[in-house]
Amino acid sequence: MSRVRVHNFSVSLDGYATGEGQSFEAPFGHAGTRLHEWFFGTRTFRAMQGAGGGSEGVDEAFAGRWGDGIGAEIMGRGKFGPQHGPWADHEWNGWWGENPPFHTPVFVMTHHPRPSVEMAGGTTFHFVDASPKEALRQAREAAGGLDVRIGGGPTTVRAFLAEDLVDHLHVVLVPIVLGRGERLWDGLEELESRFDIESVTTPSGVTHLTFTRRTRS
């Protein structure tokens, strides 16, 4: 059975996974780059930028897992772009340029569907107005037996966690207090009871937490 996975999902001490005031210039709002500094040095991130090099330590050990065995991604509209409501046009194709780093079908959850867009490198954006379960059904079908990644943002990850659709969750706790934005943990009381949890701190100062879904009995 293909699994549902979340990777490299950074949250602040106060549980925010994105800041307030998202815009074209600030995809994570007032959080700026503070939630992802740990990631920028890794080989995985540098490869996404088309660059070589990068760290190969503990942060990379986690970062590098995001793509293995993934056949499709599901993301919220806020991860795709900062627009709200009906699309003014269809010119915006995400923050990632002509060759996005996904290289698989990507399902963007939105109440305002638009035609699918095929990008370079194997990424195709599909726009679906659907429940998490139905979006997952479509993504699984597109993934051809591989795993499905829930790419964020927090509202989307939270929705899939709330419906108990996530098998593996990798959270990166960044020791900052954001104060404002969108929280991951709201409405997920006792989430820990469904997962085996492990933690490790790295020299970059963050703590990686892995949540592995207990086998359903």
Place this chain on the structure above:
Amino acid sequence: MSRVRVHNFSVSLDGYATGEGQSFEAPFGHAGTRLHEWFFGTRTFRAMQGAGGGSEGVDEAFAGRWGDGIGAEIMGRGKFGPQHGPWADHEWNGWWGENPPFHTPVFVMTHHPRPSVEMAGGTTFHFVDASPKEALRQAREAAGGLDVRIGGGPTTVRAFLAEDLVDHLHVVLVPIVLGRGERLWDGLEELESRFDIESVTTPSGVTHLTFTRRTRS
């Protein structure tokens, strides 16, 4: 100069340091003992209970620092007891029995002062209706040059952090989602800018974070 310190202060992933529904039977409300399981095995906790033994690993390395060089504690009324409003009587002297583990003067912040109570073992409870700054002035005077510990709960720790009165903060991140209760981090946006922060995860599954106040320039 005597320092102001917070030790062994457990918070959940969603930032709660105590649950909802505090009562005589449940000092931490619906959180029960879940925030403090890491602590119960330590030599320090067992010694507080008058018992020997206990772990001497990384959790103990942190737990054992709480008393060294401390000359007084400040606590909120909620740490002292679950009552609200005027005292019905003065029979309640805290959760800790005749010989509380503090062994110093303890200043209980409350809008309803009552006479000081001298307990066995060197603990004296004083009740003060004062600002954090004024409570700290009194506690420092009583501490005779030693450090002052802010003992909790979250409202009290937060108030001292908000006024930049804390020199050392030790937070223990417990990987559970409490969902309800009293948060530590609210109103403390960019707290990290005032502290050097280090983290370490222990085999019990918690992450210890130390916040050390940067030297004032």
